[in-house]
Amino acid sequence: MVTRHTVSLNQVELSYLDWQTDGEPVLLLHGLADHALIWSAVGDRLANSYHPVAVDIRGHGESGKPDSGYDFDTVINDLTQLMQHLGWSAAHIIGHSWSGKVATYWATRQPERFLNMVLVDPIFVYGMPGIFRLTFPLFYGTLPFLKGMGPFTDWDAAIQQGQQMKQYRSWNQLQESVFRQSLEKKPDGSVGSKFTTTARDAIFDAVLKIPGLIKEITIPSLFIQPETGVNRFAWQLKPYQRYLKNLEIKTVPGNHWAFLVEPDIFSQTLTDFLRTTV
Numbered sequence: 001m002v003t004r005h006t007v008s009l010n011q012v013e014l015s016y017l018d019w020q021t022d023g024e025p026v027l028l029l030h031g032l033a034d035h036a037l038i039w040s041a042v043g044d045r046l047a048n049s050y051h052p053v054a055v056d057i058r059g060h061g062e063s064g065k066p067d068s069g070y071d072f073d074t075v076i077n078d079l080t081q082l083m084q085h086l087g088w089s090a091a092h093i094i095g096h097s098w099s100g101k102v103a104t105y106w107a108t109r110q111p112e113r114f115l116n117m118v119l120v121d122p123i124f125v126y127g128m129p130g131i132f133r134l135t136f137p138l139f140y141g142t143l144p145f146l147k148g149m150g151p152f153t154d155w156d157a158a159i160q161q162g163q164q165m166k167q168y169r170s171w172n173q174l175q176e177s178v179f180r181q182s183l184e185k186k187p188d189g190s191v192g193s194k195f196t197t198t199a200r201d202a203i204f205d206a207v208l209k210i211p212g213l214i215k216e217i218t219i220p221s222l223f224i225q226p227e228t229g230v231n232r233f234a235w236q237l238k239p240y241q242r243y244l245k246n247l248e249i250k251t252v253p254g255n256h257w258a259f260l261v262e263p264d265i266f267s268q269t270l271t272d273f274l275r276t277t278v
Contacts, residue, residue, distance in 0.1 A: 027093045028042065039054040095119055111218075118222045148165055150190065154191060158191045237249065
């Protein structure tokens with residue numbers, strides 16, 4: 001049984017899902033504008049052999065939403081404190097999309113925290129020049145994965161949008177639940193994301209400013225490449241192949257959210273890797 005918990009850290013409250021099972025620890029990190037429940041199907045499967053925990057990273061889901069602290073170092077400090085709270089000295093750390101870059105940045109600074117590292121269709125591994133960062137907010141409204149933030153006039157309008165999004169393409173019970181739990185009723189009666197625009201802007205600034213790979217990493221690593229994900233070309237894999245010296249690359253069916261749209265094959269790929277790197 002998975003249960004939700006909240007821990008008060010030095011600077012923020014973090015909410016997380018804990019399957020509370022025996023086995024090696026697995027820390028599941030969601031992407032931008034998502035939340036812990038998106039890992040639900042994978043967590044259920046991992047719980048047969050591992051102890052998975054999925055966290056709402058600050059600014060997301062049920063966790064605290066401070067006005068600052070969305071840089072990589074502060075986010076990693078949150079995660080380190082969470083691991084200490086759980087009694088984990090190290091874990092299998094799995095990062096999707098934006099948090100894939102969080103993981104590589106973290107691995108260059110605290111490799112002892114990693115039993116191994118799994119990157120699920122990570123984004124923006126390099127930093128970008130300042131001029132591009134200044135113009136990037138113009139594209140917020142066109143990025144498909146941010147269209148689910150709203151605001152929407154009501155729940156019906158929100159659901160209509162959610163059913164058109166790639167990560168919820170089957171609109172099964174889990175996908176609908178994930179989408180609904182990403183939203184809340186606002187004081188003005190509209191429906192909008194629990195992920196704040198303050199967090200969005202600050203995270204994008206950090207993601208585009210800071211390079212995620214700056215030196216060699218010897219941690220056993222898996223790059224999961226969805227067939228219709230963001231990383232479809234050989235040139236996109238080159239920085240990972242250059243810096244990750246103990247790297248496997250596996251292609252799986254599905255899109256950027258393969259763990260939500262094709263959870264069985266994704267989970268099997270993941271557990272196969274975890275078993276071989278014990």
